[in-house]
Amino acid sequence: MTDRSPVPYRFDPDATAAGLKSAYGELGEGVETGDQVVVAGRLMLRRGQGKLVFGQLADSTGRIQLFAPADVTPRFEAFGKLSLGDWIGVSGEVMTTRKGELSIKVLAWTVLAETQRPFPDKWHGLADPDTRYRQRYVDLWVTDEARRVFQLRSKLVSLTRRWLEDRGFMEVETPVFHPIPGGALARPFVTHHNALDVDVYLRIAPELYLKRLVVGGFERVFEIARVFRNEGLSARHNPEFTMLELYQAYADWTDIMSLVEELVAHLAVELTGGTVVTYQGRELDLTAPWRRASLSELIEEQIGVLVGLGTPIDDMRALCDQYEVPWQDSYGVGKLLLELYEKTAEAAQWNPVFAIDYPVEVSPLARPHRELAGMTERFEAIVAGRELCNAFSELLDPAVQRERFEDQARQGEAGDDEAMAVDEDYLRALDYGLPPTGGLGIGIDRLVMLLADVGTIRDVVLFPTLRPEQDLGE
RNA sequence: GCGCCUCUAGCUCAAUGGCAGAGCAAUGGACUCUUAAUCCACAGGUUGGGGGUUCGAAUCCCCCGGGGCGCACCA
Numbered sequence: 210m211t212d213r214s215p216v217p218y219r220f221d222p223d224a225t226a227a228g229l230k231s232a233y234g235e236l237g238e239g240v241e242t243g244d245q246v247v248v249a250g251r252l253m254l255r256r257g258q259g260k261l262v263f264g265q266l267a268d269s270t271g272r273i274q275l276f277a278p279a280d281v282t283p284r285f286e287a288f289g290k291l292s293l294g295d296w297i298g299v300s301g302e303v304m305t306t307r308k309g310e311l312s313i314k315v316l317a318w319t320v321l322a323e324t325q326r327p328f329p330d331k332w333h334g335l336a337d338p339d340t341r342y343r344q345r346y347v348d349l350w351v352t353d354e355a356r357r358v359f360q361l362r363s364k365l366v367s368l369t370r371r372w373l374e375d376r377g378f379m380e381v382e383t384p385v386f387h388p389i390p391g392g393a394l395a396r397p398f399v400t401h402h403n404a405l406d407v408d409v410y411l412r413i414a415p416e417l418y419l420k421r422l423v424v425g426g427f428e429r430v431f432e433i434a435r436v437f438r439n440e441g442l443s444a445r446h447n448p449e450f451t452m453l454e455l456y457q458a459y460a461d462w463t464d465i466m467s468l469v470e471e472l473v474a475h476l477a478v479e480l481t482g483g484t485v486v487t488y489q490g491r492e493l494d495l496t497a498p499w500r501r502a503s504l505s506e507l508i509e510e511q512i513g514v515l516v517g518l519g520t521p522i523d524d525m526r527a528l529c530d531q532y533e534v535p536w537q538d539s540y541g542v543g544k545l546l547l548e549l550y551e552k553t554a555e556a557a558q559w560n561p562v563f564a565i566d567y568p569v570e571v572s573p574l575a576r577p578h579r580e581l582a583g584m585t586e587r588f589e590a591i592v593a594g595r596e597l598c599n600a601f602s603e604l605l606d607p608a609v610q611r612e613r614f615e616d617q618a619r620q621g622e623a624g625d626d627e628a629m630a631v632d633e634d635y636l637r638a639l640d641y642g643l644p645p646t647g648g649l650g651i652g653i654d655r656l657v658m659l660l661a662d663v664g665t666i667r668d669v670v671l672f673p674t675l676r677p678e679q680d681l682g683e
Numbered sequence: 684g685c686g687c688c689u690c691u692a693g694c695u696c697a698a699u700g701g702c703a704g705a706g707c708a709a710u711g712g713a714c715u716c717u718u719a720a721u722c723c724a725c726a727g728g729u730u731g732g733g734g735g736u737u738c739g740a741a742u743c744c745c746c747c748g749g750g751g752c753g754c755a756c757c758a
Binding site for chain 2: 239257259260263265306327328330334338339395440446450535596599652
């Protein structure tokens with residue numbers, strides 16, 4: 210294109226597509242307001258009409274029509290030859306066409322960036338998921354749904370911060386590099402620090418650092434933490450994902466259950482207008498309070514057999530065999546109970562349920578149940594068949610914590626590569642005294658999936674993990 | 684890691700063993716009220732890569748690669 214101005218170093222729009230639409234609403238047909246505005250964005254549609262050109266300009270808020278008659282628009286020929294996808298800045302008069310469409314009459318314009326590559330089909334957009342994920346910068350322009358989801362995600366995180374801050378929680382940042390991976394049962398990524406000449410692990414959870422801060426006197430802390438787990442990819446798993454973790458001193462698990470119900474209901478109201486939402490074509494009622502049911506109850510509902518920590522291990526193994534749950538000799542009744550629950554009952558839940566009473570054997574950081582021997586005060590919220598959060602009354606006793614760590618370490622030596630290691634500094638922190646504390650971890654990605662009605666985690670992560678692209682070079 | 688499906692023009696898709704096509708985008712032209720504008724013209728391809736079967740392969744077979752779904756692992 211020969212007839213274009215040099216791209217300026219800055220530009221000052223004073224209006225947006227959505228702002229204009231709400232400010233001018235229904236003006237009627239053929240109105241010239243005399244109001245001058247300056248807008249900027251990408252030209253997404255263009256319709257030549259001889260001595261008149263219509264365009265559609267998209268910005269981050271929406272789209273607005275451009276109206277460019279030859280007798281008022283400077284460099285009219287060049288305007289008509291703009292490529293779909295070019296960024297332009299336009300100054301002009303707010304008006305409506307004879308058909309009543311709100312438009313800007315183009316009285317001055319400048320190119321802000323030329324696209325060197327053609328945009329996807331203006332009607333069909335992008336269908337290839339690979340291209341959508343790898344070239345999100347294109348997807349966001351042509352897939353309205355993608356833009357909506359990521360705007361909702363941003364709003365959800367912002368609302369969550371404000372809600373927690375209003376309740377006295379303080380946001381903190383803890384290390385991503387961990388000398389000992391801890392706080393969850395998962396395989397870590399390993400990397401190396403050259404100057405210190407030590408291997409470090411990318412965090413699988415911020416839990417142990419956040420509880421150190423409660424020991425340090427920050428009574429209500431939270432972190433919105435990117436965590437990393439060296440595991441498979443699926444529609445529900447990305448190797449890096451975002452967890453909200455919070456710790457509240459003097460609270461127990463029942464306080465945390467209330468907090469989860471209220472937070473999720475608040476977000477649902479703010480983001481969708483109510484606590485009854487539609488997820489993947491099915492109604493989902495997030496209204497508090499949520500049902501509370503033990504693992505044993507949930508299993509019994511599905512298989513008609515009541516099992517628990519008192520069930521003989523051979524009976525548990527037989528049930529696991531019957532329901533095709535793989536098990537190992539090292540599994541105790543508690544682990545078998547959890548495995549059986551996950552296989553038979555978890556996916557069967559739809560409306561929210563707090564699954565409560567997790568065995569000590571599978572909950573190395575949770576406090577023993579005040580009434581039920583062998584159990585902990587731990588719960589998970591299951592929504593739409595998937596785990597949304599994991600929470601418990603925190604284990605306080607350093608001696609008991611040491612036993613749990615050592616038990617985990619033995620499982621690690623026995624070949625479980627997700628077992629925890631003994632974290633001596635964390636034990637030292639507990640020696641100084643952790644007050645009664647309730648803790649929570651919520652998968653933010655999954656919460657966004659629920660409230661945005663999205664079926665795959667890749668659609669709520671801007672740049673999901675993919676195999677590196679080949680042959681991209683010159 | 685295993686199984687199934689998929690890959691055709693920049694994008695969205697046809698062609699199922701017999702001449703690789705359409706729409707949009709691009710290019711040239713017509714049009715002063717369009718709404719995915721319309722109309723005329725013109726271009727656009729190593730059918731993901733390699734090998735094989737066949738007179739003939741986008742199509743059938745094998746290997747490799749990308750992606751999707753399911754299983755496993757996990758949140």
